[in-house]
Each structure stands twice: as C-alpha cells, then as structure tokens.
Amino acid sequence: MDRALISRGVRRCSPRQFLLWLVPWAALAAFGAYSAGLCLVRGLNQTNMDNRFAFGLWIFLDLTVIALGAGAFFTGFLLYILKRHELKAVINSAVVIGFVCYSGAVVVLMVDVGQPLRAWFTFWHPNVHSMLTEVTFCITCYLTVLAIEYLPILLKNRKIRQVPSFLVFEFELHKVMYVLAGVGTFLSFFHQGSLGGLYGVLRGRPFAFREGFAIWPSTFFLFILSAAAAGPAFILLTTWLVSKISRKRLVKLEVMAELGRISGVLLIVYVLAKAVDTLVWINETAPATGFAAHQFYAWRPFGTWILFAEIVVFGLAPALVLLDEKKRQRTGWLVGAAVLVCSGIGLNRFVLTIQTLALPTLPFDAFLSYTPSWQEVGTFLAVIAYGVLVYSLSFRYLPLFPQERELAEVPRVSGD
Amino acid sequence: MFPGIDGFEWTPGHLIFLGIFYTVVAVVFLTLALAAVRAWRSYRANRAEAIRWQADFHDLPARDRACRHALTGEMRERVCELGFDCRRCETHARLLEERPPAQAPAADTEAGGVRLPLDRLYHRGHTWVRPEKDGTVTVGLDELASRLMGTPDRVRLPKAGRRISVNGTGWRMWKHGSDVRVLSPVDGEVAATGGPEAGWYLKVKPAEGRLDARHLLRPDEAAPWMRRELERVQWTLGHSLADGGVMVQNLSEAVPAEAWDAVCAGVFLQV
Structure with a gap:
C-alpha cells in the first residue's frame, strides 16, 4: 500500500505490522498529551514540584535527552568538518535522533515553564548574565539548525524527490551542510556547557557548586565532554536496537566500532577530568563552603556508591572496553559498553538535578524527597513515545542508513 | 530589554x-x-535531471559504481566517481590510447544466458544504442532488463522533438506497482518512439549530428559487465549459484514481490 514511499532497494515490514507497532506508542503519546494538557490548563499544581523542589523529572529528562542527542552535532562535526567519511553511514539517523531529542526537550520545557505563552519573554527580556538565557537561546537556535538538517533527509523520500524543485533544493541544501554542522557544533558546545554551568554556579548548593575557569565552572566543561562521549554511544545503541527490531543489517561493523572508539576516547578524557574535579571538590571546594564531602553522602539512598557507579561502573569500565580494539570487533561488548555510557549520562544528570535539590543546605533544612505525579510521568512517557513514533516513521520512509541496501545484498553462495 | x-x-x-x-x-x-x-x-x-543522476549516483553502493576497466580486469577495484560518464574521464582516455579496443568478436556474445548482439553499444543503465544508416540511433532495453520488465504495465515515452541527455530520464515504465526510470544512454533529440512490442523504445538524433559513444560499453566489455550484473541480481534475491547459472526467461514473474523493488533499483541504478 505504501510501497511507493519506501526507499528503493530496502525492505520494510507490511503496513499492517507497522501499524500494530505504532498503535501502543500513539496511545502512550495521547496519554502524555492529556497529562501535559492538564498541566497547561490547570497549572503546575498538577505536578509534585514546588518552590523548593523546582527541578524534577522533566529537567532530568531534558538534560538526559539533550546529552544523548549530542550525537547529532558531534557526528556532523566529525563528518563535515573533520571529514570522517565513514560516519556518513549514520549521519541521517544521528540527525533524526538529535531532532527528536531536542524537540522533545523543548516541548517538555514549554510545559515546565508553566506559562508557555510567555516563552518569548526570554528573548525580549534576557538576563545576559544567566546560564539559562544562554541555554534558551542556543537550544532554540540549534533546534532550528536541526530542523534545517532534517529537511534534506525528508526531501530524500522516494515520492518527494520525484518533484524536481524539491530534488534540486535538497541537493543544494546538502552542499551547504558543512556550514550548518559548524554552527551546530558552536551552539551545542555552549548550551551543553551552560547546562552544566547552571549547576556549577549554584553557590547556595554546595553539592553542585564548583570553581572553574573565568566565568565557567568545571561542570561547564564536564557537561560538554560527557555529552560528546555519550552522543556517539547513543547512536551506536539505537542503530543496534533498530537493527534488532527490524531484523536488518544497517551499518557495517567497522562503523559501529568507530563510533565506539570515538566514544571511548572522549569518555576516558571525561573520566579523568571528572576524577580530578571530584578530588578538587572533596579537598577544596566543599570544605570552603563549610561542608565535608562525606556529609553529602550521608542521606540514603544517595550514598558514596552513586559516586563510584558514576565514575567507575558507568565511566571507566565502558571506556576501557571501548578503547580495546579486539573488544570493539564484538557487537556484544560494543552494545554493552554503550548501554553503560548512556546509563551513566542519565545517572550523572539525575545526580545533579535530583540529589542537588534533595540535600539540605542549611541547619534547619530537611532532606527532601520527591516523587513525580502521574501527570509528570505521563508527559515524560509522551516524549519517549514521540521519539519512537518520529524515528519509526523516518526509518520506514526515509533513507536513514545508506549502507542498508548494500548490506541487504550480501551474497550467500549455494552450490546446488 | x-x-x-x-x-x-x-x-x-x-x-x-x-x-x-x-x-x-x-x-x-x-x-x-x-x-x-x-x-x-x-x-x-533545467539542471534537475543532471542533479538527479548526480545525487542518485552518489548514493549508489560502491560495488554498483565499479569502473568499466575494473569489470574487464584491466584495473583492480576501481570505483567510478564521474557518474559513468567516461567522456570526462582522463583514465579512460589514457587506457584507450595505451590499449586500443580489441577486434570485435566474430559473432554475438553471450553472458549467463543473456545475448549481447554485436551491432550495438551498451549503457550501464541496461539500455543499448544501435547507430542507424540515417544518422539516428535506436535505443532499447538490453535482454536482462527486457526479461525483468516483461511487458510493462505502463510506459511513458518522451514526445518526438524532446531533448534527452546522457543519464537523464530516457523514459518511464511501471510494472508490479513500481515505477522505473530508464536512464538515457545518449544526448540528443527524440525523433520517434517505439515500445516494448517494437523491440526498441526511442529513435534519437544525436546531439551535434554524431554519436559520442565513449561512455558506452562495447560488446566485448559488455560481457564481463553483464556477468557481474547477473551476480548482483542474484545477491539482491538473497542467494547465488556457485557456477553463476543461467537466467530464467520470464524473470518478471520469477522475482518475489518483496524483492521486486530492490531488483529494479539494482538493475536500473535507482535510489
């Protein structure tokens, strides 16, 4: 029925099977839209956040998906600026993932600010000394860049490219893609950093506060490094997942190994930087604010295990795996390490968002606990469902993996 | 603010x-x-047609872009970067100068059960070109493409007087619900149109009054290319015979429905 829309040379499941796959995700998205609608119509009293616990599940989600979506800018940078042509095999998928992650994050932010109709205020009355202003401007610009980068992929649809004007526009747009990749890298560098800097400048939150370089606390640089390391790992993971679900070979193993290598190199640099930062924080920054670092880990469940897990289990261990050339030739090791890297980025963002706000900072403060309301969870799940829906439709109707056609034609010789 | x-x-x-x-x-x-x-x-x-081929060619798998000199064994593992337009290729010109084409075979050649008549030249998009005495050229589908398409469900040919260019759209055909864009093997003006029943599709007055055939395969070159093409079809179908085998006559009915699009894409160099 929809065969005329599917790229030539690749095979997809029947429309019926595809519809069955979409239905549960669409239902989840509808439930999430209802949850978000309640928050928009009735207000943020639908959430379990308050003035004291102002960042919750949504900010954790935003920070995590923006870090995981960093694969789009970093892959674009490596392909178009550093000319790593082997990454052409995953660039389209990376752009779709980036677009989904950033658009999902922006939608959740619109719900989270409580007054989305006043979102333009930030552009007309920006506080130029605020990290959040920089984040707002950069994310808005970068989402525009991602939408423009997504456009040529959309125009590559088999039916759309039959229209000569669209074909020519797609071709010309592709030729200037290196400019957009450069701009995307610039914007991502700053907003990933500013998201980290946002926590690092919180003098009233000694658990998160860090010294740094000039106006930037160390968390600014750690966020950039960790996002750059997690982005390629997330592309690796999603490529493997899509390959398993669709039961097709999408990219060559050497491309997966290269993504793993890039992630591994950046991750080991991040782990070293994070270790140094933690030591400086334990020995200098935290004591200077009147706290011994171990006091922050006295509140269960946030024990020192979380620090160990963050640096060693989800940092050092996958970095060592990904730096080992032999292990990179095994899909199991690659995927296992990528799962650890992506979980690690989630844990890091969770710690900075939730643990920071939960810990008491004044003598009369209590340790706060927060459980998201069903409306918050619904909105969270809607973003996941939205991502799956957009990616599924893109995978079916757009050429996300240029090597797929070639890999589908691997000869199997039979003598009889 | x-x-x-x-x-x-x-x-x-x-x-x-x-x-x-x-x-x-x-x-x-x-x-x-x-x-x-x-x-x-x-x-x-009016650069849309040239851009379409440039974009399509760029997206073809590397092994579908093998250089004609790699197919004949003159060079090892060379991939074409010029959209199969050997008229612009310095290496092709140099090789032709160094090793002029061998004498044409005495009789029609054959590869894997596909006949390659001597009186015509072959284009990588599975069309042939036959120079006629009146200065025009006749264009048709080679035997592999003909057997694949059988009798097309629908054909859309360009009108007489329309200009066509190498690797632009020659004509369009539909079969089993899929459309196929057949690449034009020559530059020129359409003088007359035929169809599947006529055994040819177009008669073309070549641009500048003479056929520039440097980008077309001679029959002796076409044989190794055709063997490779048959191999590609088998790969697309998911299996291959160790001895190459011989292609069935009614290929259009033999190809499974789920592989039809992929086979057409491979044969007609479509993306």
Missing part, C-alpha cells in the same frame, strides 16, 4: 551576547537562503 523599553541600557554583556546570537541567527538563515537561491537558479537552468 531592547531600546524603547523602560530602563534599558546597553552593557558590554548585551553587546557580546546579542552580537554573537544574532550573528549565528544571520548565518543560519543566510545559509538557508543561499541554498534556496542556488536551487532556484539550477531549477530555472
């Missing part, structure tokens, strides 16, 4: 932050505008 709002004062912070921000915004939108203007110019200059 901005001038005109009560209490606003420019500070270095404003200048730096807003300067950078608006520069970025300007770069993004100027880049988009540049692409749009270039696209408009290309469209107006």
